[in-house]
Amino acid sequence: MWWRDRGEYDCVLTTLRSHGALGRVKFLLGSAGLVMGTLCVLTVLIHGEVMARAALTQAWIEAAAAVVWTMRWWAAWPRRAESLAWVALFDADSVANDTLVYNRVFSVLGVFLLVAMAAYVTVFHGSRVLMLHIGWSLLAAAGLALQLLRGVLPADGQGVRGRTDATIGIALVLVIILVIGIMMPLIQFCHWLMRVDSRSDPLTKLLNRRGLDAQLLRLPGGSGPRYVATLDLDRFKAVNDSFGHSFGDEVLTRTARRLAASADAGALVARTGGEEFVVIGHLREDAVTTAERLRSAIETVDVPPIAITASVGLVQLQAGRPFTESTYRDLLRLSDSLMYQAKALGGNTIAVSYLDDERVGCDRAEFGG
Numbered sequence: 001m002w003w004r005d006r007g008e009y010d011c012v013l014t015t016l017r018s019h020g021a022l023g024r025v026k027f028l029l030g031s032a033g034l035v036m037g038t039l040c041v042l043t044v045l046i047h048g049e050v051m052a053r054a055a056l057t058q059a060w061i062e063a064a065a066a067v068v069w070t071m072r073w074w075a076a077w078p079r080r081a082e083s084l085a086w087v088a089l090f091d092a093d094s095v096a097n098d099t100l101v102y103n104r105v106f107s108v109l110g111v112f113l114l115v116a117m118a119a120y121v122t123v124f125h126g127s128r129v130l131m132l133h134i135g136w137s138l139l140a141a142a143g144l145a146l147q148l149l150r151g152v153l154p155a156d157g158q159g160v161r162g163r164t165d166a167t168i169g170i171a172l173v174l175v176i177i178l179v180i181g182i183m184m185p186l187i188q189f190c191h192w193l194m195r196v197d198s199r200s201d202p203l204t205k206l207l208n209r210r211g212l213d214a215q216l217l218r219l220p221g222g223s224g225p226r227y228v229a230t231l232d233l234d235r236f237k238a239v240n241d242s243f244g245h246s247f248g249d250e251v252l253t254r255t256a257r258r259l260a261a262s263a264d265a266g267a268l269v270a271r272t273g274g275e276e277f278v279v280i281g282h283l284r285e286d287a288v289t290t291a292e293r294l295r296s297a298i299e300t301v302d303v304p305p306i307a308i309t310a311s312v313g314l315v316q317l318q319a320g321r322p323f324t325e326s327t328y329r330d331l332l333r334l335s336d337s338l339m340y341q342a343k344a345l346g347g348n349t350i351a352v353s354y355l356d357d358e359r360v361g362c363d364r365a366e367f368g369g
């Protein structure tokens with residue numbers, strides 16, 4: 001669900017990099033720091049003579065942080081933890097701005113700058129981070145609005161007071177609710193839906209190859225060794241030729257449901273080709289039994305008047321060995337090769353390989369069916 005989504009910071013970067021857009025995004029984000037720094041300097045130049053010492057110090061610290069932001073984004077892209085730290089720093093600075101800046105116009109502008117950070121969080125982080133930022137923004141807006149409603153400007157060290165302006169205070173909170181509290185979650189939700197849709201097979205609702213690649217390194221840890229299984233329906237072209245593609249689609253849909261139900265808890269199940277499926281998970285039992293369970297599940301798919309069978313290739317990665325993206329690619333290639341070996345034996349057969357040493361390769365294979 002969207003509200004449980006933690007975001008896919010690294011996947012967004014991978015997408016930007018694959019389209020050659022990472023450099024341009026880094027330039028724009030770094031430029032935002034220059035704009036922030038310029039605003040701080042202008043504040044000091046225009047009102048520095050009447051600013052309290054604390055407000056003046058805060059303005060120069062903010063300007064320095066903006067310069068560091070620019071340099072950081074124009075260098076190597078920061079990791080997720082550092083990105084979150086920048087969000088927290090920006091939010092804390094916004095409250096300091098509301099509290100210390102003597103001019104209510106600049107205080108209101110400081111609150112509106114939270115919209116910029118909300119946009120950044122919307123794109124690069126998940127719904128939980130966005131909800132925290134929204135809550136903080138509403139508190140900042142409400143705090144400033146309360147000062148306006150009371151007729152008290154943020155302290156400038158000289159006790160300056162202003163007239164009560166309920167309209168500005170209420171309007172400030174409503175604008176923050178509209179832009180940050182409503183529009184940003186709506187944008188992120190639509191972005192999440194499109195991301196989920198792009199990673200799902202429209203027919204079976206399983207993951208597609210893109211979705212599998214995106215999810216594999218986030219596979220929860222388990223007590224058993226990991227495995228990758230590739231399954232391909234036997235003689236499926238004849239099904240389409242004899243009964244039509246609509247019937248074939250129904251076969252694929254029922255097969256997907258049965259396969260998802262029989263896979264290990266927490267396993268990733270994907271349709272990666274026309275009649276090809278991939279299962280990645282942790283073994284609850286031995287590899288041969290797992291492969292046989294997957295094969296039997298497909299064999300019991302009820303689509304009269306035909307019988308559906310599959311060839312299964314499964315590769316087991318020993319517990320304790322790292323499951324990296326490179327290892328995954330090798331295991332996927334090996335399981336695909338084993339599946340074709342099982343198919344060459346006539347189909348409705350399993351082929352299992354065990355990886356027992358530091359080398360990625362087939363040490364031993366077992367066939368059955």
